[in-house]
Amino acid sequence: MYDLIMVRYGEMTLKKKNYRHFLKQINNNIKSKLKDFPNLRVENTNFRSYIYLNGEDHVPVIDKLNTVFGLSSYSLCVKTEPDYDHIADKAVELIKAEKKKAICTFKVETKRGDKTFPATSPIITKEIAARVLPRVSGLVVDVHNPDLTLHIDLRSEGTYIYVNSVKGLGGLPAAISGKGLLLISGGIDSPVAGFLALKKGIDLVALHFASPPFTSDMALQKVIDLLQEIAKFTATGKITLLVCPFTEIQDAIRKNVDNIYNITIMRRHMYRIADAVCRERDLGLIVSGESIGQVASQTVESLKVINEVTNLPVIRPLATYDKVEIIKTAREIGTYDISIRPYEDCCTIFVPEHPVIKPDARKVEFQESKFDFSELIKKALQNMESYELDSKTKFSIFEKMKIPGNYEI
Numbered sequence: 001m002y003d004l005i006m007v008r009y010g011e012m013t014l015k016k017k018n019y020r021h022f023l024k025q026i027n028n029n030i031k032s033k034l035k036d037f038p039n040l041r042v043e044n045t046n047f048r049s050y051i052y053l054n055g056e057d058h059v060p061v062i063d064k065l066n067t068v069f070g071l072s073s074y075s076l077c078v079k080t081e082p083d084y085d086h087i088a089d090k091a092v093e094l095i096k097a098e099k100k101k102a103i104c105t106f107k108v109e110t111k112r113g114d115k116t117f118p119a120t121s122p123i124i125t126k127e128i129a130a131r132v133l134p135r136v137s138g139l140v141v142d143v144h145n146p147d148l149t150l151h152i153d154l155r156s157e158g159t160y161i162y163v164n165s166v167k168g169l170g171g172l173p174a175a176i177s178g179k180g181l182l183l184i185s186g187g188i189d190s191p192v193a194g195f196l197a198l199k200k201g202i203d204l205v206a207l208h209f210a211s212p213p214f215t216s217d218m219a220l221q222k223v224i225d226l227l228q229e230i231a232k233f234t235a236t237g238k239i240t241l242l243v244c245p246f247t248e249i250q251d252a253i254r255k256n257v258d259n260i261y262n263i264t265i266m267r268r269h270m271y272r273i274a275d276a277v278c279r280e281r282d283l284g285l286i287v288s289g290e291s292i293g294q295v296a297s298q299t300v301e302s303l304k305v306i307n308e309v310t311n312l313p314v315i316r317p318l319a320t321y322d323k324v325e326i327i328k329t330a331r332e333i334g335t336y337d338i339s340i341r342p343y344e345d346c347c348t349i350f351v352p353e354h355p356v357i358k359p360d361a362r363k364v365e366f367q368e369s370k371f372d373f374s375e376l377i378k379k380a381l382q383n384m385e386s387y388e389l390d391s392k393t394k395f396s397i398f399e400k401m402k403i404p405g406n407y408e409i
């Protein structure tokens with residue numbers, strides 16, 4: 001029944017000066033996400049895109065649109081002739097398909113972009129309502145609070161009608177705001193933080209600290225699976241994962257510092273390494289899944305002491321989120337079920353019984369001065385592994401390493 005999808009842009013309409021740049025980016029993003037549908041034709045205007053289906057099923061196309069940032073809403077439209085009877089015929093069909101209740105209130109709203117049409121919008125509205133009402137049982141006019149609005153969009157290239165607008169993802173077009181480094185664990189929080197950073201147009205490289213043999217290949221596979229979900233939302237559908245060997249650093253911390261500072265010092269090392277990776281790869285900021293007060297290392301005092309090892313901006317999209325809000329988003333983006341798989345993380349195997357909750361910077365520096373970590377940091381940076389992940393092709397660490405794993409993909 002549907003002929004095209006009308007797509008409206010979101011927050012980017014606020015950015016007056018950068019508007020052209022934004023427009024170009026979002027149009028490229030839409031085109032590249034839809035490139036696997038050979039019949040689609042995309043037409044861009046300054047505030048909208050029109051995606052002509054040309055026989056393609058709209059369901060998978062909409063699934064793709066639900067991964068494009070910068071869209072405020074979209075509507076499935078039917079094309080008609082610019083003629084009252086034709087519009088009414090199609091409108092009756094459309095309303096019957098969309099009407100969910102026996103008694104349904106409705107109104108008609110007309111936009112007459114094509115000024116050559118020989119009647120004003122209020123007249124068109126009236127004419128169509130008069131033709132549609134007697135043909136759909138249980139339909140009642142309510143112009144103030146209708147269950148259903150029939151939109152008529154008269155344009156020079158065609159007349160389009162639709163009833164529903166579906167909310168898009170919002171945010172800014174993917175990759176418009178530069179590039180950052182996502183610290184990803186296998187938990188619930190960091191993939192959500194990554195999604196929210198992508199939503200603000202930050203393209204991401206991901207960094208994971210692995211501590212074999214304390215953390216297993218299954219834990220690494222979990223991180224890979226999480227990133228493959230996240231990769232759906234990047235401009236290219238791809239994401240790079242860097243895996244940093246962290247065991248020796250953790251061992252040195254455990255052996256050389258007062259263990260109430262273990263976590264603070266471990267996290268400072270994570271940020272030192274993240275800072276070095278950003279500088280090497282020209283990434284402008286660090287993204288983490290920390291949320292204020294969630295654990296000892298995420299009190300304001302802890303975050304301050306941890307943050308002191310880097311001058312780069314550290315973006316913590318979840319800083320003010322409650323766990324229930326984080327879980328809600330995790331479910332929506334499809335990462336929750338992967339995150340709750342029970343594999344260990346380098347942090348969980350390392351938590352002392354009584355971690356310091358309000359660390360003092362000078363005491364932490366003193367503890368760190370008891371051992372020269374610089375060689376270990378250099379070695380960890382040199383021995384990092386890199387994986388190119390793609391949202392379409394499942395990546396198995398076991399196949400890659402030729403390990404006979406019992407893990408099912």
Ligand code: ATP
Nearest residue numbers: 183184185187188189190207208209288289290347
């Ligand atoms: P998550 O659910 O993301 O694991 P969490 O509540 O368990 O979060 P922490 O383990 O303290 O919190 O980690 C806080 C943040 O530090 C994570 O969200 C992530 O950004 C980063 N982080 C923790 N562990 C790792 C790791 N092994 N590799 C990379 N980053 C990590």
Ligand code: MG
Nearest residue numbers: 185187345347
């Ligand atoms: Mg964690």
